[in-house]
Amino acid sequence: MFDNFNELKNAKAKDVKGKIVFLNQLMDAAQIITFKAYGGCYPIRGEGAIEAAKLGAIAVIIRSLGLPEDQFPHTGSMKYDDKVTKIPAAALSTEDANSVAQLLKKGSLTLHLELDCRVFPDAESFNVIAEITGKKSNEIITFGGHLDSWDTGEGAHDDGAGCMQGIEVLRLYKQLGWKPKRTLRAVMWMNEENGLRGGQEYARVAKEKGEKHIAAIESDSGGFLPIGFSSTGTEAQRAKLVSWAELLRPYQLWNLQKPGGGADIGPLRDQGTLLIGLLPDSQKYFIYHHTEADVFEAVDKRELELGAAGMAALVYLLDQEGIQ
Amino acid sequence: MFDNFNELKNAKAKDVKGKIVFLNQLMDAAQIITFKAYGGCYPIRGEGAIEAAKLGAIAVIIRSLGLPEDQFPHTGSMKYDDKVTKIPAAALSTEDANSVAQLLKKGSLTLHLELDCRVFPDAESFNVIAEITGKKSNEIITFGGHLDSWDTGEGAHDDGAGCMQGIEVLRLYKQLGWKPKRTLRAVMWMNEENGLRGGQEYARVAKEKGEKHIAAIESDSGGFLPIGFSSTGTEAQRAKLVSWAELLRPYQLWNLQKPGGGADIGPLRDQGTLLIGLLPDSQKYFIYHHTEADVFEAVDKRELELGAAGMAALVYLLDQEGIQ
Numbered sequence: 047m048f049d050n051f052n053e054l055k056n057a058k059a060k061d062v063k064g065k066i067v068f069l070n071q072l073m074d075a076a077q078i079i080t081f082k083a084y085g086g087c088y089p090i091r092g093e094g095a096i097e098a099a100k101l102g103a104i105a106v107i108i109r110s111l112g113l114p115e116d117q118f119p120h121t122g123s124m125k126y127d128d129k130v131t132k133i134p135a136a137a138l139s140t141e142d143a144n145s146v147a148q149l150l151k152k153g154s155l156t157l158h159l160e161l162d163c164r165v166f167p168d169a170e171s172f173n174v175i176a177e178i179t180g181k182k183s184n185e186i187i188t189f190g191g192h193l194d195s196w197d198t199g200e201g202a203h204d205d206g207a208g209c210m211q212g213i214e215v216l217r218l219y220k221q222l223g224w225k226p227k228r229t230l231r232a233v234m235w236m237n238e239e240n241g242l243r244g245g246q247e248y249a250r251v252a253k254e255k256g257e258k259h260i261a262a263i264e265s266d267s268g269g270f271l272p273i274g275f276s277s278t279g280t281e282a283q284r285a286k287l288v289s290w291a292e293l294l295r296p297y298q299l300w301n302l303q304k305p306g307g308g309a310d311i312g313p314l315r316d317q318g319t320l321l322i323g324l325l326p327d328s329q330k331y332f333i334y335h336h337t338e339a340d341v342f343e344a345v346d347k348r349e350l351e352l353g354a355a356g357m358a359a360l361v362y363l364l365d366q367e368g369i370q
Numbered sequence: 371m372f373d374n375f376n377e378l379k380n381a382k383a384k385d386v387k388g389k390i391v392f393l394n395q396l397m398d399a400a401q402i403i404t405f406k407a408y409g410g411c412y413p414i415r416g417e418g419a420i421e422a423a424k425l426g427a428i429a430v431i432i433r434s435l436g437l438p439e440d441q442f443p444h445t446g447s448m449k450y451d452d453k454v455t456k457i458p459a460a461a462l463s464t465e466d467a468n469s470v471a472q473l474l475k476k477g478s479l480t481l482h483l484e485l486d487c488r489v490f491p492d493a494e495s496f497n498v499i500a501e502i503t504g505k506k507s508n509e510i511i512t513f514g515g516h517l518d519s520w521d522t523g524e525g526a527h528d529d530g531a532g533c534m535q536g537i538e539v540l541r542l543y544k545q546l547g548w549k550p551k552r553t554l555r556a557v558m559w560m561n562e563e564n565g566l567r568g569g570q571e572y573a574r575v576a577k578e579k580g581e582k583h584i585a586a587i588e589s590d591s592g593g594f595l596p597i598g599f600s601s602t603g604t605e606a607q608r609a610k611l612v613s614w615a616e617l618l619r620p621y622q623l624w625n626l627q628k629p630g631g632g633a634d635i636g637p638l639r640d641q642g643t644l645l646i647g648l649l650p651d652s653q654k655y656f657i658y659h660h661t662e663a664d665v666f667e668a669v670d671k672r673e674l675e676l677g678a679a680g681m682a683a684l685v686y687l688l689d690q691e692g693i694q
Contacts, residue, residue: 078622078676113672271595271651273622298402298597298651300624327595327622327651329672348437348653352402 047150051089054097063102066157069094070109070147073332080113080328081267084335087111095135096127105134105159109143111332117141118337121198123239134161173244176216177231180365184256185228187364189215189263189357192238192245192310199340203331206342207269207350209234211324214354215361226365228260235310238266242309249313259319261364263357264308268334269350270326274299275360276306279320283369287320290363297356301325320369322360324353371474375413378421387426390481393418394433394471397656404437404652405591408659411435419459420451429458429483433467435656441465442661445522447563458485497568500540501555504689508580509552511688513539513587513681516562516569516634523664527655530666531593531674533558535648538678539685550689552584559634562590569634576641583643585688587681588632592658593674594650598623599684600630603644607693611644614687621680625649644693646684648677 048054050071069090077083090108098106110120119137126132136159138146149155174193177186191208195201212232219230236244252259263275275294277284288302307321315321326349334340372378374395393414401407414432422430434444443461450456460483462470473479498517501510515532519525536556543554560568576583587599599618601608612626631645639645650673658664 075672078620078679271653273597273624296402298625300597301622329595329670329676346653348399352653355402 047147051094051097054090054094054101057101059101062098065103066105066107066159067094067098067101067103068107068146068150070143072109073111073113075113080332083113084111084332091122091124091135091137093125095124095133096130099131099133103133105136107136107138107146107157107159110137110140110337112140112335112337113332115140115144116333116339118339119198120332121196121336134159136161171236171244173236173248174234175231176213177229178216178219178226180226180228180230182227183229184258185368186231186252186257186259187228187261187263187361188231188233188259188311189265189361190233190235191265193234193236194239194244195340196239196336198336199334199338200342201340202342202345203268203270203334203340204336205238205266207345207353208265208324210350211265211269211354211357214351215358218354218358219361228365228368230361230365233310238310242313245310246313248310249317252314253317259314259317261320261322261369262308262311262314263322263324263360264311265324265326265353265357266308266310267323267326267328268331269345269353270328270330271349272297272299272324272326272353272356274301274304274325275356276304276323276325277302277320278305278307278315279369283320286367286369287322290360293363294356294359297352297359299356299359318370324357326353371471375418375421378414378418378425381425383425386422389427390429390431390483391418391422391425391427392431392470392474394467396433397435397437399437404656407437408435408656415446415448415459415461417449419448419457420454423455423457427457429460431460431462431470431481431483434461434464434661436464436659436661437656439464439468440657440663442663443522444656445520445660458483460485495560495568497560497572498558499555500537501553502540502543502550504550504552504554506551507553508582510555510576510581510583511552511585511587511685512555512557512583512635513589513685514557514559515589517558517560518563518568519664520563520660522660523658523662524666525664526666526669527592527594527658527664528660529562529590531669531677532589532648534674535589535593535678535681538675539682542678542682543685552689554685554689557634562634566633566637570637572634573637573641576638583638583641585644585646585693586632586635586638587646587648587684588635589648589650589677589681590632590634591647591650591652592655593669593677594652594654595673596621596623596648596650596677596680598625598628598649599680600628600647600649601626601644602629602631602639603693607644610691610693611646614684617687618680618683621676621683623680623683642694648681650677
C-alpha cells in the first residue's frame, strides 16, 4: 500500500515484486476547485499500472478518484507503456479502499482479482448536429456536449447535460422565432471518452468545407449551477468575452477569467475559433464522475436550465457582436 | 380563487363576502435570484388575510411560497390590521394548491378549515455568545446566525447553518492558535423569526457597554454554496470590502456588490457597524424555507464548510485591516 503516487515512484522493487500494489491516495478535500484535487490524484489512475509494473508488481488497485466516502467505484482512462509489462488495474470505491487500508495495517492480505475488461473492435458512429442557419450562413457558433459516456451509470452529468443544454439553446431561439446573423449549431460530439474522434472529425470536416467557426462552447463539467465561462483564444478574443461581464452577471455568470474550453472543441483552435467552456460549480462533480451514480435523477433541472440560459445569452452576444 | 394579489385587491365584495378566499399565485421560476420570486409572492401571505377580510371573506388559504411542486406547506409571518376583522389564514402545499385550483375550475368547493394556531405567552430566552478576545478587546467583529427557527422542520438551513458557521469560524482560529487584533465573537441571536428581539437586545447591550462593533456578518440565507457577501454601510466601508475581491475569489466569493446584511445584525447599523451577509446560491432555498423539509440531512456538509471558510477569510481581513 502506498499513500500517494510519489511513494510508489520511490519504492524499491524488492518491496513490490510479485505483489498487487494498492494506491490509496486521498483527494484533497481542502481544494475548493475540486478539479485540482482530481488532478493531484490523477497519476495513480493514469500511470499507476506503468510505475507498478516497472517494479515487478502483478496488478494495481487504486482508491477511486472521488470525494465522498461511498460504494461507487470511479473508473476512467489509464495508460500502458509498450515497453513495460501490461498488468491488470482496477479502482475500489472509497469505502472499500478504507476497509482494505485498515486490514492492511493489521498484516498482509490476499486479494483475488477478476476483471472482464476488453477492447472491442471499432464500430461506426456519428456526431449529431442541428442548426438554425443564419444570414451569414458560413459563420458558425457551435455549442453542446459529447454524446458518448463512460460505461458505468448513464452519463447524465458527463455529458448528457451538455448535450441537452446545446439542444435547449436552439429550442429557446426557435421558440422565440429569432433570426440570427450567424449560423447557430448544436453539436453532440461522439467518442470524447475514448480518443476525441468526434471532435477531431468535426474540425477536419469544418476545415474541408471552409466553414468559419467564430466560437465554440462546450458544456462538459456537469449540469450543475453555472458560475461562468472558461476560454482559450487570442488576447483580443478573451478581452471581448470579459467585456460582456455586466451582461452575463444577471445570469450569475461571474467567472470569465479561467483558461479552458472543452475537449471536443479543442481541435477547432487552430482554425482561430474562440473556445469556451461552460463553467459550473465543481463541488459535486466528483460524487458522480464515471460512476453508477451519474444518472438522470442526479441532475437538478433548474441548475441544468440555468446553464442553458447562460449559454443562450452568450450565444446571442457572440452572434450579434462577433468575436474576432 | 385569485391568481395573484392584485386580482384580490381589485375584486368586488359581492364576489368574496362569506367565502374562503384562495390565493393561488405562482412563484416566478424565471427569476434567477429566487428571493425576487419570493418577494413577488409575499403579499398573498403577508397581507392576504387583511385584504380578503376587508371584502368580507371568512378565511384565506394561499398557495405556499415555494418553488418545487411537492407536499410541504411553507409557513411564515403574516399580518393583521387592528381595524379589520382577523380571519383565519393557512398555506397549502403547491401540489395541494394545484389540486384545489383544478377542482375549482369545475365548480364551487366546500372547504373545512381546522387550525390550532395559538400565540403563547412570552418566555425568557437568551442570545448565545462565544469569543476569542483580541488585543483591542473592545473592537469587535461579530458573526453567526439566529438560534430560533420556524416551528416546522428543524430549521437546519434557517438558521442552524448560520449558527454552525459562526462557531466554525471561531473553531478554525482556535485550532490555528491565532491571536487576533480585535475581538472575534460568534453570536447565535434568539428570536429572529418573531420580532428580532435577540438582535435588538444585542445592539442595545453593545451600546450600553460602549463596545465598538466594526463589522457584523450574518449567515441567514441557507447553508448553500457561498458566492459572495452582501453589505450595508458607508460608501467607504463598502468600497474597502470590494477592494478585497481578489483575496476572496479563491474561495469562489465573486458577488460583493449586492446591498444587504442580515435581520439580526440590522440594529447595529446606527452604531456605524458595517453589516455583511453571507450570500449563498439561492436556487434551493425555497425548496426548504419554513417547511418540514428543512432538516439536517438537507444541508450539504461541503457547501456549509465553504461558507464558514469564506466567513473566516473575511473575518481575517476585517481583523487585520479594519474597515472604518
